[in-house]
Every structure is written in C-alpha cells, then in structure tokens.
Amino acid sequence: MTTKNIYTRGQLTWLVVLRVLIGWYFMYEGLTKIMTPNWTSYAYLRDSQGWFAPFFTMLTDNAWVMSTVNAINMYGLTIIGLCMILGCFVQFANIGAIGLLSLYYLSHPPMLDVHYLIRPEGSYMWVDKNLIMLGAIAVLMLFPTSKLIGLDRWIFRKCKK
Amino acid sequence: MSDKEIVNNENENQNSHLNVPKNGRREALKTLATIPVIGAMAYGVIKKKNQEYRNKRVGNIFAFETTPTVMDRQPDGQTIRLGIIGFGIRGSQLMQALGFATPQHIDHLKDLAKQDVQNTRYKDFLEQEDLNIVVNGVCDIFDVYAKEAATAGANKNREGSEGKFANLPVIYKNYKDLLAAKDIDAVIIATPDHWHGTMVIDAVNAGKHVYVEKPLTWTVPETYLVADAVKKSNVIFQLGHQGRQIEINHRAKEIIKKGLIGKVTLAEVSTNRNDPNGAWVYSIHPEANPSTIDWKQFEGNPVRIKEYLDYMTSVGATKYVGPDSRDKFSLERFFRWRCWWDYSTGLSGDLLTHEYDAMNHMLDLGIPASATSSGGVYFFKDGRTVPDVLQTTFEFPDRDMTMLYTATLASQYNRPRKIMATDATIELGSTLNVTIDPQSELYREKIQQGIIKAGEPFYRYASGKSIDALSSATEMYFAERGLLFSYVEGKRYNTTYLHLREWIECIRQKKQPSCGIKEAFEEAMAAHMGTRAYLEGRTMYWDADKQVITRG
Numbered sequence: 001m002t003t004k005n006i007y008t009r010g011q012l013t014w015l016v017v018l019r020v021l022i023g024w025y026f027m028y029e030g031l032t033k034i035m036t037p038n039w040t041s042y043a044y045l046r047d048s049q050g051w052f053a054p055f056f057t058m059l060t061d062n063a064w065v066m067s068t069v070n071a072i073n074m075y076g077l078t079i080i081g082l083c084m085i086l087g088c089f090v091q092f093a094n095i096g097a098i099g100l101l102s103l104y105y106l107s108h109p110p111m112l113d114v115h116y117l118i119r120p121e122g123s124y125m126w127v128d129k130n131l132i133m134l135g136a137i138a139v140l141m142l143f144p145t146s147k148l149i150g151l152d153r154w155i156f157r158k159c160k161k
Numbered sequence: 162m163s164d165k166e167i168v169n170n171e172n173e174n175q176n177s178h179l180n181v182p183k184n185g186r187r188e189a190l191k192t193l194a195t196i197p198v199i200g201a202m203a204y205g206v207i208k209k210k211n212q213e214y215r216n217k218r219v220g221n222i223f224a225f226e227t228t229p230t231v232m233d234r235q236p237d238g239q240t241i242r243l244g245i246i247g248f249g250i251r252g253s254q255l256m257q258a259l260g261f262a263t264p265q266h267i268d269h270l271k272d273l274a275k276q277d278v279q280n281t282r283y284k285d286f287l288e289q290e291d292l293n294i295v296v297n298g299v300c301d302i303f304d305v306y307a308k309e310a311a312t313a314g315a316n317k318n319r320e321g322s323e324g325k326f327a328n329l330p331v332i333y334k335n336y337k338d339l340l341a342a343k344d345i346d347a348v349i350i351a352t353p354d355h356w357h358g359t360m361v362i363d364a365v366n367a368g369k370h371v372y373v374e375k376p377l378t379w380t381v382p383e384t385y386l387v388a389d390a391v392k393k394s395n396v397i398f399q400l401g402h403q404g405r406q407i408e409i410n411h412r413a414k415e416i417i418k419k420g421l422i423g424k425v426t427l428a429e430v431s432t433n434r435n436d437p438n439g440a441w442v443y444s445i446h447p448e449a450n451p452s453t454i455d456w457k458q459f460e461g462n463p464v465r466i467k468e469y470l471d472y473m474t475s476v477g478a479t480k481y482v483g484p485d486s487r488d489k490f491s492l493e494r495f496f497r498w499r500c501w502w503d504y505s506t507g508l509s510g511d512l513l514t515h516e517y518d519a520m521n522h523m524l525d526l527g528i529p530a531s532a533t534s535s536g537g538v539y540f541f542k543d544g545r546t547v548p549d550v551l552q553t554t555f556e557f558p559d560r561d562m563t564m565l566y567t568a569t570l571a572s573q574y575n576r577p578r579k580i581m582a583t584d585a586t587i588e589l590g591s592t593l594n595v596t597i598d599p600q601s602e603l604y605r606e607k608i609q610q611g612i613i614k615a616g617e618p619f620y621r622y623a624s625g626k627s628i629d630a631l632s633s634a635t636e637m638y639f640a641e642r643g644l645l646f647s648y649v650e651g652k653r654y655n656t657t658y659l660h661l662r663e664w665i666e667c668i669r670q671k672k673q674p675s676c677g678i679k680e681a682f683e684e685a686m687a688a689h690m691g692t693r694a695y696l697e698g699r700t701m702y703w704d705a706d707k708q709v710i711t712r713g
Contacts (some may be wrong), residue, residue, distance in 0.1 A: 082199070149191055150194070
C-alpha cells in the first residue's frame with residue numbers, strides 16, 4: 001500500500017471524516033453493549049429471518065456459542081470502532097467491520113414479506129443501512145487514509161524502518 | 162491549501178530527520194489528529210452513565226432478591242409409586258408432565274419435530290427431568306383410555322411405538338381397587354368434578370397422597386368432609402392450580418407485600434375463549450359405547466348425587482338439573498360432562514377457580530364475604546345447562562376490596578389480570594407490568610421530577626428478568642412477548658410439571674405444597690358461592706364464624 005498522498009485536501013478530509021463517523025458508530029454500539037448488564041444478542045438472533053435464519057437461530061442453542069457471539073459483538077464492535085477513529089490497523093478493522101455487517105444483513109435481510117419484532121427505524125426493501133455502510137467501508141478500503149491521518153502513519157513507518 | 166500544496170508523504174518522510182521540530186510537530190498532528198474524537202466519546206459516555214445511575218436508583222425501588230420458586234430435589238430420594246385415576250384430556254396432560262406419554266404421542270411429537278426444526282417439543286420432553294416415580298396402577302372407566310394410560314405408564318424411556326417398554330401397570334376397573342393396592346403411595350385424580358371429593362376422601366382414608374384436579378368439590382357438603390379428612394391425615398395433598406408455579410405471580414405478591422402499589426381496591430380477572438373445544442365440546446371417541454364405558458360408575462356417588470339434588474330442589478333450581486335422566490347412557494354427557502351441572506361446576510369450577518386461586522395466592526384473600534353472579538347460555542345453545550357467559554363479583558369488606566371475574570366462551574380477546582391500587586396497577590399477562598398511577602402520593606416527587614412517567618408501564622418482569630422503563634425498547638418488546646423466557650431460565654418450564662414436581666418432592670421431604678387443603682377449601686367455597694349466586698339469582702354470603710354459606 002502506498003503511503004503517498006494521492007488525494008486532494010477535500011477528498012482526504014471527507015474520507016477521514018467518513019472513517020471517523022463509521023468508527024464512532026461502531027465504537028458506541030460496542031460500548032453500549034458492554035455497559036448494559038447481561039447484554040445478549042439472543043433476542044436479535046432469535047428474530048432472524050430469511051435463508052440463513054436457521055443458522056443464526058442455531059447459535060442460540062448453545063450457551064458457550066452464545067457467550068462467544070456476545071463477546072465478539074461487544075468487544076469486536078468497540079475495537080473496530082476504536083481502530084477506525086484512531087486510524088490504527090484500519091485495514092484489519094475494515095475487514096472485521098465488513099464481516100460483522102454481512103452477518104447482520106444476512107440475519108435480518110430487508111425482504112418484502114418479512115416482519116421483525118425489532119422494527120427497523122426506516123423503510124427498506126433489499127437495501128438497508130447495514131448494506132450501505134458495508135459499501136462505504138468497501139470504498140474506504142480502496143481509498144485508505146490511516147497512513148496519512150492516523151496512528152498507522154507512525155506504525156507503518158516504524159515497520160518500514 | 163491547493164492541490165499543489167499537498168505534501169508528498171515520502172518527501173516529507175525523507176525530510177523529517179533534517180527538520181525535526183517542524184516536521185515532527187506536523188507528523189504528530191497528522192498521526193494523532195483524530196484522538197480528540199475519543200475524548201468526545203468518553204465525555205458523552207460518562208455523561209450517559211451518570212444519567213443512567215440516577216435513573217437506576219429509581220429503578221431500584223423495584224429491585225428484588227430472587228427467591229427460587231422451584232424446590233430442590235432430595236438426592237437419592239425414595240421412588241414414589243403412583244396410581245392414576247382418570248386418563249381423559251387432563252389426565253393424559255398430567256402424565257405427560259410427569260414424563261409418561263403414550264408411544265403414539267411420542268410418534269406425534271417426533272413427526273412435529275421432523276416437519277419443523279423449530280418445534281422442540283419432542284426434545285423438551287426427552288430432556289424433562291426424571292422425577293424418580295413409577296406408575297403402578299391406572300384406572301379409567303372408558304376401556305380405551307385405561308389401556309392408553311397403561312401404555313403411557315409403561316413408557317418409562319419416553320419412546321415411540323418402535324421402543325421397548327416396561328411392564329404395564331395394573332389396570333383397575335374401579336378406583337377403589339386401585340386405592341387398596343399396596344404398591345401405590347400416591348394418586349393423581351383427574352376425573353369429572355362430581356367424583357373429585359369422594360375420591361379424595363377415599364384416597365386419604367386409604368393413606369394415599371393426593372393430587373387432585375380443580376375444583377376441589379362438586380357439592381358444598383362434601384367440601385367440609387374432604388377438608389376434615391385431609392386435615393386429620395398425614396397425606397400430602399395438592400390441588401391442581403398450577404398457576405401457583407407462575408413466576409410472575411410470585412413477583413406480583415412481593416410487589417404488593419412491599420406496598421409498592423399502595424392500597425388495592427379492585428382486582429379484575431377473566432376468561433376468554435372462542436372455540437368449541439374451549440367451551441368443552443370435546444370430540445367423542447369412536448370406540449366409545451355402553452360396552453366400553455362403565456356408565457354406572459360414571460353416574461357418581463349416590464350420597465353426592467343426593468346432596469346435589471337436595472340443594473337444587475330446595476332452592477328451586479331444578480330447571481338446571483338434567484335434562485337427561487342420570488341413568489341414561491349418553492356419549493355426549495360422558496365426553497362433554499362439563500356442559501351439565503349434573504357432573505360439573507361450570508365456569509365457576511373449571512376456570513374461575515384458577516383465577517380465584519391466583520388472586521388468593523397474591524393477595525391472601527381467604528373466603529369472600531359475599532358473591533353475586535349473572536350470565537347465561539348465550540352462544541353455545543347446544544342443550545347445556547351451565548352458562549357460557551358468566552360474571553361473578555366477590556366482596557371483601559375486611560380488605561376494602563372487590564374481585565371481579567368476567568368470562569365469555571365466545572371471544573378470545575386477551576385480557577390480562579389487573580390488580581388496581583392507589584399508587585399503581587399491576588397487569589399480569591405473559592409478563593408483569595406495573596403502571597404508576599398519575600395521582601400516586603408515593604411516587605409524586607418522582608413523577609414531578611419527570612423520572613417516572615405516570616400512566617406508562619414503569620416496571621416489567623418476565624421470567625427472571627426485571628425491566629424498568631429505562632431499559633431499551635427492544636428488551637421491553639421481547640419481554641412482552643415472552644421471548645426471553647427460555648433463555649433467562651435456560652429452560653422453558655411447564656407449570657403443570659412444576660406443580661406435580663413440587664407435590665412429589667413434598668411427599669419425599671414431608672413438606673406442605675403450595676396449594677394445600679387450606680387454599681383448596683377457600684377456592685372451593687368461593688367457587689360454590691359464585692355458583693349458588695348464579696343458580697339462585699341472589700347474593701351469597703359467607704358466615705366466617707359458622708363457616709357456612711348463607712343468604713344474608
């Protein structure tokens with residue numbers, strides 16, 4: 001990956017802003033879960049619909065699997081968000097974020113004839129906010145900024161040396 | 162800065178060691194530019210935490226120490242040897258709750274699981290705890306049911322028709338022979354209402370522990386005899402109000418006891434059903450006929466029948482007797498006996514009793530001072546004598562409160578139980594909800610501070626999980642639909658199973674179950690007062706000194 005700044009100032013600014021905004025969203029989602037006593041994704045998973053619903057429902061059958069899934073959500077979201085904001089190991093964070101968003105999308109696909117107990121706050125058909133965010137992160141992966149603005153600037157220069 | 166001014170990163174790096182102070186600062190700025198964002202988040206999170214802490218202190222008003230409602234099993238306890246009297250709809254349900262089902266039923270559960278992977282009834286049944294019991298005898302006056310009861314009793318390993326079975330329990334033609342059997346410690350009675358009292362007395366006299374379905378009795382005079390017999394004996398007695406095991410009812414009792422809802426003045430309970438099955442129009446078995454049914458035994462104990470007829474005649478309620486002669490064989494009357502006063506106690510005995518016992522559990526009501534009833538046969542005009550719409554009002558002047566029961570068998574509209582008081586109202590459906598009253602004195606300050614929103618549910622409780630109005634909307638939503646149930650407890654419990662389990666464990670540990678003879682007597686008298694008020698069309702009173710029902 002190049003460390004050359006190939007962006008205009010405007011491009012760089014808004015790419016960094018987008019990265020920080022998504023990071024904020026992830027981190028706060030994670031922190032809220034950590035701070036909620038006995039938080040669990042059980043209800044969300046039980047409410048899964050669509051082709052992959054049996055898989056997500058199956059996860060709730062086993063207490064050990066459930067606690068792993070919960071930990072991944074609580075700490076995964078927080079760490080991914082933190083990395084995006086600080087600009088450290090952002091490419092790994094991006095991969096993690098795309099992974100989690102894909103799972104959220106697949107467990108709650110916004111299909112036409114599907115009704116969820118947790119109703120989404122908007123109106124969606126096939127495309128929802130998870131998918132849009134996934135697209136935005138894919139863009140950020142192809143237009144990386146953390147080596148220009150962020151801790152990766154220092155980390156990767158150290159590595160280079 | 163224009164495009165030209167953008168610094169090439171590599172150049173910058175190359176120059177960095179030459180011009181350390183300037184580029185170092187620039188480097189540091191670019192590296193750490195977004196760190197203040199973390200500071201902003203930390204500020205927001207701390208602020209939110211403080212707010213939550215303040216709210217939590219209010220939420221703590223409804224904090225409770227969890228008291229286990231399930232009794233501990235005695236390790237290596239004795240095997241309890243059971244006899245089953247009555248294997249109709251309820252009898253078979255009770256046996257399933259004990260872990261004994263017919264192979265046909267197991268096959269059915271297996272089919273359901275095959276058709277739908279989400280259907281876990283078969284798995285749940287297999288996982289149900291072994292209560293260390295054996296079924297040594299069964300009795301039903303319909304031969305087909307008796308044989309089914311025996312195959313269920315032999316199905317210790319919970320297998321389908323392909324399985325291996327233990328020896329069949331003895332099939333008794335007459336319940337008295339079952340009661341005389343030496344290899345039976347305890348009996349479960351799930352017969353029509355007109356047999357309950359007689360069978361309990363006979364079982365107690367035979368030294369058998371008793372679990373009897375509700376209602377306790379069919380006539381008022383036998384109620385005293387049953388209570389005396391049980392009180393004088395050492396048998397462990399449990400009446401089949403499995404609602405005693407509903408966790409949210411225990412929590413409601415705690416809330417009321419702690420004075421968190423203030424002075425209770427009105428409790429409203431109901432029954433709503435809207436299908437023939439719910440109105441007791443059960444299917445008639447194709448193999449049922451005078452040769453497979455012992456009609457003589459079905460008719461009932463002559464002493465009880467006399468008590469019933471004497472009462473009906475004395476109050477001019479003979480229009481409710483019959484209309485068929487008691488000795489006339491009738492498949493309808495055999496399978497749908499609940500529709501006639503000749504065998505049944507109607508809505509009062511079948512469904513009001515559950516509601517009454519629930520309120521008695523939560524509010525320690527005892528026996529009401531008076532009862533009035535009204536209603537009629539308004540929908541199921543199929544020749545039945547018991548009403549399908551019934552309203553009964555119980556008054557408790559000592560407690561300054563009323564309990565209102567309303568029922569229809571022609572509408573399934575869901576009405577939660579409501580306990581209304583000066584500071585808040587408790588609603589009991591699949592969850593417990595507490596709504597603070599806008600005029601509450603107790604919560605006035607908190608309402609004014611905007612911490613409590615009066616008129617909106619403030620506290621919810623669903624199977625082990627407390628949720629106050631400050632919890633997330635999602636949590637409340639799921640709690641309301643009972644979805645958290647199985648996860649919180651780790652297992653979805655059947656209340657009938659818990660009620661039977663409690664009885665069996667009490668036999669082992671010589672303890673008193675939750676719905677013993679005191680509660681049963683209160684339930685029976687309250688229901689009889691309601692029934693008599695309906696039959697006689699006037700208010701019935703309870704003379705607490707003489708322990709009799711009077712007409713004021």
